[in-house]
Amino acid sequence: MSMTKPIATxxxxxxxxxxxxxxxxxxxxxxxxxxxxxxxxxxxxIGHPEWxxxxxxxxxxxxxxxxxxxxxxxxxxxxAHYAAEHGDGKKxxxxxxxxxxxxxxxxxxxAVEWSIEIxxxxxxxxxxxxxxxYTAAGIHALHVIAGCIIMLIIARQAWKGEELxxxxxxxxxxxxxxxxxxxxxxxxxxxx
Amino acid sequence: MAEHTEDHDHGQAHYVKIWAxxxxxxxxxxxxxxxxxxxxxxFMKAWMWTILxxxxxxxxxxxxxxxNFMHLNIEKRYISYMxxxxxxxxxxxxxGVAPDVMRHKGQNWENVAAEAEIERALxxxxxxxxxxxxxxxEAGH
Numbered sequence: 448m449s450m451t452k453p454i455a456t457x458x459x460x461x462x463x464x465x466x467x468x469x470x471x472x473x474x475x476x477x478x479x480x481x482x483x484x485x486x487x488x489x490x491x492x493i494g495h496p497e498w499x500x501x502x503x504x505x506x507x508x509x510x511x512x513x514x515x516x517x518x519x520x521x522x523x524x525x526x527a528h529y530a531a532e533h534g535d536g537k538k539x540x541x542x543x544x545x546x547x548x549x550x551x552x553x554x555x556x557x558a559v560e561w562s563i564e565i566x567x568x569x570x571x572x573x574x575x576x577x578x579x580x581y582t583a584a585g586i587h588a589l590h591v592i593a594g595c596i597i598m599l600i601i602a603r604q605a606w607k608g609e610e611l612x613x614x615x616x617x618x619x620x621x622x623x624x625x626x627x628x629x630x631x632x633x634x635x636x637x638x639x
Numbered sequence: 640m641a642e643h644t645e646d647h648d649h650g651q652a653h654y655v656k657i658w659a660x661x662x663x664x665x666x667x668x669x670x671x672x673x674x675x676x677x678x679x680x681x682f683m684k685a686w687m688w689t690i691l692x693x694x695x696x697x698x699x700x701x702x703x704x705x706x707n708f709m710h711l712n713i714e715k716r717y718i719s720y721m722x723x724x725x726x727x728x729x730x731x732x733x734x735g736v737a738p739d740v741m742r743h744k745g746q747n748w749e750n751v752a753a754e755a756e757i758e759r760a761l762x763x764x765x766x767x768x769x770x771x772x773x774x775x776x777e778a779g780h
Contacts, residue, residue: 633668
């Protein structure tokens with residue numbers, strides 16, 4: 448094995464491998480980012496009775512389909528982790544690619560959904576509700592895309608049997624992105 | 640078959656089971672608000688059911704993912720405490736800002752712009768509904 452591994456990725460004074468601790472720290476920060484955004488949305492939604500009508504134009508079936516896709520991709524991510532835990536890098540890489548396919552499907556559904564909405568005049572500047580809608584779902588979609596890119600890099604390494612612990616790290620991030628969507632879904636699609 | 644020396648028994652079947660439960664919850668969260676108007680029982684009004692279905696289920700789903708997929712249940716406790724602290728920051732933010740955003744009038748202040756926008760939008764929606772349904776007043780609230 449490589450002798451040039453950075454110390455920071457191997458030492459562990461905290462009882463948790465440092466790389467994993469870093470991912471938890473990222474997620475802690477993300478909770479504040481998404482939490483602040485969602486909290487702002489909730490207080491504005493309560494303060495603006497007219498938003499109920501705007502919200503009624505979101506399509507529950509697109510949102511529901513995307514929830515299904517993300518939940519399923521999370522299952523693939525944890526199965527990749529399971530394979531990596533058992534030393535099977537090739538299998539882990541395959542599951543990671545499946546997870547990535549889920550992310551791509553999610554982004555594609557979003558693209559179709561947004562195209563329809565924008566063509567109906569529901570743009571980001573239409574009113575406060577649509578501003579929040581595109582900002583929240585947009586930042587979330589960027590996280591999905593970023594996760595996919597990282598996952599492809601890790602899948603490539605895992606295929607060669609290298610850095611298998613990273614499979615779990617990207618998995619933890621992916622599940623968090625899934626959880627954010629679990630809350631965005633009722634906020635934007637269900638509570639009408 | 641060959642069980643490795645694992646300190647937990649999270650086999651693949653377990654993950655699939657959690658996923659199945661998540662899908663059932665997803666279906667309930669979609670169907671719930673559709674059925675809500677028909678299940679007003681006691682003090683539970685339709686909108687309360689919607690809130691319960693939408694967010695109660697979201698919390699359960701998030702817990703299932705965090706505990707079983709992110710393995711928070713077997714992670715060091717201080718990670719959960721750290722994440723909970725971040726959630727507390729969110730609540731703190733909400734508590735500090737929400738009173739001013741959710742209301743548009745206080746003892747010494749009035750958010751004229753917000754009030755005007757609400758009035759304008761509700762009126763426009765009322766007129767739109769009027770036009771569509773021929774006389775029905777359907778302003779959302």
